[in-house]
Amino acid sequence: MRVVVAQASQRGVWDWDFALEILPDIVRGLWQTVQATLLGITIGMILGLVLALLRRSGVRLISWPTAAVIEFIRGTPLLVQLFFIFFVLPSFGITIGAFASLVIGLGIHYAAYTSESYRAGIENVVRGQWEASVALNLPPATTWTRIILPQAIPTVIPALGNYLVAMFKDAPLGAGISAGGVLLVANSIRSQTLRGVEPYTVMGILFLVVSVPAALFVRYLERKYGYERT
């Protein structure tokens, strides 16, 4: 009884001073997480488009392996992929820093998902647009860049926004390979101070502070691009 009272009076379950003290470190960690997310989604959007185009290739030697790679990436956990990039690739002579591994891992993992969105967007472009391109004898590159993708990509933007928010929430997995970021900071505060309530709570609140506005932004994108101009 005495012991419990002493602990409670010494430090409650929640210590405001401690929470404020660690806030700057956690914000710094979160900023790393945001950076990893922004870099990762950039890779994910570009690589996803490339994968979508390869998968649509008329050459089966290209489209089938691409489909297999996409299924493989979607079928394995992100954390395992990060471990593979950071711990396994060095055995093959490819050594990538922890933060870069996280960015690359996020990018590749989400590229597999965005590629499916792009594919749906491309297939939503009506056949008549392809036929008109033939009737005007447009070169394939022009057909893609001026006719098909400008109509496909706006319909994909809301999905890409959702992946951005999802990636932001996956990015803390970088802690598993010590890639910096907010979870790694919270972990190290806990191990140094033996207090977990404040770091993890502050982290959770900061996540909401970023991801709720981001989700609202995605809603806005959905309204803006969700319908088609015909």
Added chain:
Amino acid sequence: MATREPEITPAADVMVRMNQINLSFGENHVLRDLDLNVAPGEKVVIIGPSGSGKTTILRVIMTLNRPNSGTVEIDGRHLYHEKNNGQLVDAGEKHIRAVRTDVSMVFQHFNLFPHMTSIENTMLAPIKVLGLSKEEARERGANLLEMVGLGDKYNQYPGELSGGQKQRVAIARSLAMRPKVMLFDEVTSALDPELVGEVLAVLTDLAKEGTMTMMLVTHEMGFASEAADRVLMFDAGNVLEEGTPEKILRDPEHKRTQRFLKAVLSH
């Protein structure tokens, strides 16, 4: 583009030559041993019941449907084949593109590019395919939009135009390529009845103007009798009968044609 000297088959009086074309979609034999020649400048109207394969003829000439067998020549150049050591072999994409420059097509459902204005719709292909400068393409497009009566709609998007206006933009867009052969696939069928006239007026002007070869699939018999040099009655994958509009529309030989015309005219 298309500077390489093409393989010439002597055929000065034939603009489109289809030779023994066969095309099936699965079990459905759409074109059967079709032979069809169209002279330069000729206006050919193709009529026939739906499913008779008449639209497929145009799609074969536009390379939208590849025939299972047979050859197509445009202005003396093979479309699907090229000569290799005197042998006809399947043509590469480059060859097909070179020959296809002579052909353009207008569709039932317009197929305008919805994210581009009228003038941009007309400018893209001349710039990308013919190598025109932006200014040249804009001038050409503007003249054509003027010609189809849309001089005040340069900067409208397709979504802001009526069906008849859309189709006239689509015609201008194809004309901007200055094709030798223009294909029109039921271009008034998707229009409200009161908008059909404005599109037919443009087509009639084009036909009367003369030099361009035109092939039209249509149910507009009034247009056919006014503007066509020849009417083809198509049924079951081949030409049932053909002749001048007067002959086919007033005095057809085949019962099938008579029945078809009766159905269309009473419609």
